Amino acid sequence: MELFLLILISFGASWLTFFCGFGLGTLLTPVFYLLFNDLIFAISATAIVHFLNNVFKFLLMKRSIDWKIVLPFGLAAIPAALLGAYLLSKIQNVVLVGYQLGHYQFEITLLNLLFGTLLLIFALLELVPRWNFEFSKGNLWIGGIVSGLIGGISGHQGAVRSAFLVRYNLPKEVFIATGIVIALIIDIVRMSVYAKTIDVASLEASWMLILLSLIGALGGAITGKFFLKKMNIDALNKIVGFSMLIFGISLILGFLV
Secondary structure, three states: OHHHHHHHHHHHHHHHHHHHOOOHHHHHHHHHHHHHOOHHHHHHHHHHHHHHHHHHHHHHHHHHOOHHHHHHHHHHHHHHHHHHHHHHHHOOOOEEEEEEEOOEEEEEEHHHHHHHHHHHHHHHHHHOHHHOOOOOHHHHHHHHHHHHHHHHHHOOHHHHHHHHHHHHOOOHHHHHHHHHHHHHHHHHHHHHHHOOOOOHHHHHHOHHHHHHHHHHHHHHHHHHHHHHOOOOHHHHHHHHHHHHHHHHHHHHHOOOO
């Protein structure tokens, strides 16, 4: 049952992530944590699946990449994300309130409240037609800096990146391909860090679970590519908007860390 659930969640999260640009890591990490009971290893295992899935999606979407979009946005986002990660180590994440639902404890923190609220604002800008607006493509680097910085501080780079990219009203293929390339570059940076701390013995002992998760994720990516042909840009933007809405609320309420 656990193996089926792992594959199912990997498939569903990958399918959603293909369109909105975030969600796979957020959903997989707690599943791996429940299986391994080791948070550091769960993050590392998730990163492996996330990286290999992004490599596969890159191969699926490489013909749709617009490097004129990727370079200013992505190159600006990467150092900004690193700066954000550094600032995070210097900022105390204040717990505003804690509460309990059933047997589970949750905390509402200052950072998650701020960034969850930011995502809610972007979600409403996308979902409420009269509030809709576009950024100039000449300012792509600004979107990269802001999303990278906030993503580095909050730890949810994909959600913040998509929140900005969707404002540029890009063709659906370019929006998805651009997010994949940026995510892949960041994954390479993350993997180089995780490689120094990962428990190789635990990785070898758990390779089957990671492989099953990867198979589910690749299936989600293939299915996402198939549905992309049938999806118009308005539907894609609605998926991104509602995903940001749910993600933002989950951050504010402390369901996500």
